[in-house]
Amino acid sequence: MKAMVYRGPYKIRVEDKPMPKIEHPNDAIIKVTTAAICGSDLHLYHGLMPDTRIGHTFGHEFIGVVEEVGPSVQNLKRGDRVMVPFNIYCGSCYFCARGLYSNCHNVNPNATAVGGIYGYSHTTGGYDGGQAEFVRVPFADVGPTIIPDWMDSEDAVLLTDALATGYFGAQLGSIAEGDTVIVFGAGPVGLYAAKSSWLMGAGRVIVIDHLEYRLEKARTFAHAETFNFAEYDDIIVEMKRTTDFLGADVVIDAVGAEADGNFIQQVTGTKLKLQGGSPIALNWAIDSARKGGTVSVVGAYGPIFSAVKFGDALNKGLTLRMNQTPVKRQWPRLFEHIQNGYLKPNDIVTHRIPLEDIAEGYHMFSAKLDNCIKTLIIANPS
Amino acid sequence: MAASGPSTPYVANKPKDIPTAEALRARIPGWGVDLDRKDRPSYPREIYDPEGTGAHWDYPDEQPDSEGRERSIEHGQLTPVFGTSVPLHGVSGSIRRYAYRYSEGRAAHWLLLLLGDRVEAWGAHASSFVTLRPDNPITETGVLSEGRRHGIASRLGKKRVDVNHQWIDPIVVAGPWVAASAGAVLAVRAITRRGRR
Known part of the structure; x- marks a missing residue:
């Protein structure tokens, strides 16, 4: 599969990487349809985040379609269209049980001060991110949610973090x-x-x-x-x-x-x-x-x-x-606000680019060219 | 009080000129719909609800193949689930593994990790030149977007304060390579001179 990979400060490229696989019974593999570049991705891109490894794939804002699920997954099935919060969390530790999903203690061996985040260095657990054609999603019964039929795909990806x-x-x-x-x-x-x-x-x-x-x-x-x-x-x-x-x-x-x-x-x-x-x-x-x-x-x-x-x-x-945002806790109320017309998330999207152009997308966003505010990455055009 | 007298915060009054709720509601779609804190999803901060997360376990199954996985010494155990992107390897891996001997509270932990990052980056760049796909600073930095995305027009006359430090970026990116190349040239010249003697 094709994926964005980090090559050192200010340098990224698209490479062929092995397909992600089910590594835990509650994993899912998601075929990414749309991802986004976040302002915090720039901290990785500029080499600011310790333990950002060469070959790591960034991307913690993404939506997609379920490709495969692990044997213990009950709530998702192949073909479901899902939005994935940027937090990776177990749903059962001391912190998750109290709603502090972004502070999960069961997903990040590399640091206790921060939970798990997709594609955000080993300091947040060493998980590859969604600026790729496919991504491994741990705890598929906890984080991802099926995108409601009424919801715009771009709004869905913006709900995963920004x-x-x-x-x-x-x-x-x-x-x-x-x-x-x-x-x-x-x-x-x-x-x-x-x-x-x-x-x-x-x-x-x-x-x-x-x-x-x-x-x-x-x-x-x-x-x-x-x-x-x-x-x-x-x-x-x-x-x-x-x-x-x-x-x-x-x-x-x-x-x-x-x-x-x-x-x-x-x-x-x-x-x-x-x-x-x-x-x-x-x-x-x-x-x-x-x-x-x-x-x-x-x-x-x-x-x-x-x-x-x-x-x-x-x-x-x-x-x-x-705090880092416990994303899924915000969703029910935000869904209401979008349906009521109080929020129209994708009004701020300025650029939509294919995955192949992601290096230029990062530079454009980093250097604030072309009136760039929010860039979406089209990974698998539907 | 006279209009010309002291005003907030030198007296107890609230600031003036805050519009009324009615005026704000008329101007801003949805103004005040979350005024009641009970409607705000993160209020209160902690709500004990282990049944509401979707987890159907008290403790997750443990991910296999955990041998050798580095972890913070502030953890009492390896977490049951972990990322498997880019395992530790080579010299940078040794530096990083050493960094994990220190707690997250120690500067040594983070500075060694940053050192590992730089060593890995230099090594990856150098070794890329003996592969079929060497690093290409033009395409990998995305600098061609300067032409395609109006690099000059995006900056000129815009009062952007980041322009005063963006000139450092090419030095940060190319500086180590220029220095290494200059060092190599000087070394070769020194060796050549010594050979002539």
């Missing part, structure tokens, strides 16, 4: 009616977080980025006020000014490890890999929240230390909330 994560990020903010919410990052997760903040009753939603075309999408798709931080000498002062010098009730970091805005942090964090990423967005989130406010972090960071302004978070009495 939409669920944006929605979860807004929830982590514990938004109350009339709250002012600042979202750092107008990528897919930031756009969905901004949109979701309204559903939870926000009174103002402000989105910050430096890419004007993404801010335009934040205005039209997410009804948000926008600020281009490149146009201000100090975006924090501007945020204080626009909130009557109070600060925001809730700030959502939807950027993560590759934030721009400070040259030194960028170079030490993302070029030289001396930090677990550049913590600019997180520090700005801490700075722009009001005292007693909440900072929600759904941008992804690496496991290495980062220069985070923790003292300010302490002195301001902030609540910091974060």
Whole structure:
């Protein structure tokens, strides 16, 4: 089968790899129809995530058709059209039993701090991902869900991570009616977080980025006020000014490890890999929240230390909330929101490319060319 | 209070200019449908419901062929299920296996893993040149999309702050190769000179 493989920082290619096989009785093999490139894939692509091995296949956002199931699988059969949450989880450990699916303890031998994620290095368990024609899906009775007939395929693939994560990020903010919410990052997760903040009753939603075309999408798709931080000498002062010098009730970091805005942090964090990423967005989130406010972090960071302004978070009495998203827990409510017309996930898709072109897809997304916001990979055209 | 007097947060009032719920509901589709936290799927954070996950086991069957599988020493046992992509191998595998002697709390663990990543990448690039498919930096970096996807127009006049560090990327990618090539040339020249003496 054809699959994207990692060849070192900034280099990937499509290779022929052996077909994945059933390795556990509750495995399924999924024939991937559509996958997506996630902003967090760029951390792997840039060599930021420790234990990313040559030959590894990325891709944790994908949907497809069941090709084969293991002997203990009860809920799926060959031919079912399924969406697969990016979390790999057992459904029965201490954490899964309490709904913390992204913190499963039975799927990632390589680290205890993070659960299992498809195609996201050995630090998250060493599972190949879905930017391929086929993929092994462990715990087929737990994670995958049959795609409802009414659901658009592109919406389904966006539900496997980006939409669920944006929605979860807004929830982590514990938004109350009339709250002012600042979202750092107008990528897919930031756009969905901004949109979701309204559903939870926000009174103002402000989105910050430096890419004007993404801010335009934040205005039209997410009804948000926008600020281009490149146009201000100090975006924090501007945020204080626009909130009557109070600060925001809730700030959502939807950027993560590759934030721009400070040259030194960028170079030490993302070029030289001396930090677990550049913590600019997180520090700005801490700075722009009001005292007693909440900072929600759904941008992804690496496991290495980062220069985070923790003292300010302490002195301001902030609540910091974060996690990888327990995706499937979000789905029933998100399905309702899509059916009611409150969310139209695929409005943010800008590019659809074949698997063969994935190296150019990564560069385009990484370098922010061609007004790219979200790129889908068509693995097996139906 | 006079309009020109102190305002929030120097007094107790809430900020002004927040629209009413009615105005927001009229402007934003779905505004406030999740206002009640009980409607938010991750509230409360923990809900004990082992029956609701689809798992029909108390503890999963253990995946076979686990011998030699590396694991964090913060785990009490090997997890019953694990990934099998790219098992440890070669010099980089030895470095990584050594890294797993340290807990996730130790910088040595992560820095050794990063070292293993770089050693494996250099080795894979070098060894690719004795295969039928050597690494191709043009196609593998996707840099041709600069032409096909409006690389110049996407940057010029856009006030993008990432442009000030993107010039480093080619150095990060090609730098080690240039340095290694220069080193090889210098070594060959030194050997040649020594031979002439």
